[in-house]
Amino acid sequence: MYCKNCGSEIDDQAVVCPKCGVLTSGKSQGLEPKTNTMAIVGLVMSFIFAIAGLICSIIARKQIRESGEKGMGLATAGLIISIVEIVLYFIVILIYVIVIAAALGSVVY
Ligand SMILES: [Zn+2]
Numbered sequence: 001m002y003c004k005n006c007g008s009e010i011d012d013q014a015v016v017c018p019k020c021g022v023l024t025s026g027k028s029q030g031l032e033p034k035t036n037t038m039a040i041v042g043l044v045m046s047f048i049f050a051i052a053g054l055i056c057s058i059i060a061r062k063q064i065r066e067s068g069e070k071g072m073g074l075a076t077a078g079l080i081i082s083i084v085e086i087v088l089y090f091i092v093i094l095i096y097v098i099v100i101a102a103a104l105g106s107v108v109y
Pocket residue numbers: 003004005006007008017018019020021022
């Protein structure tokens with residue numbers, strides 16, 4: 001980053017500018033919460049592979065609660081989408097089982 005007083009390039013972690021001694025804005029920038037990466041991964045994965053999306057979203061929600069990062073909405077969305085998909089998978093599998101059982105039943109009788 002650059003010093004807002006003298007414009008010289010200074011370390012991102014620096015609290016004061018080594019050239020002019022003025023307090024940097026680095027501290028307030030550091031407090032700006034970033035979006036949790038795992039929340040984004042979880043949401044994307046929920047569309048591709050529901051179980052991976054579910055696991056990533058649960059991890060993301062835990063990380064966000066601990067770190068105060070942004071992305072709780074994304075993590076919750078990923079979690080809900082994953083659960084809905086898993087429920088739908090079970091319904092589809094159940095329908096297949098019923099259909100196959102009925103087909104086998106009609107062959108037997
Ligand atoms: Zn300076």
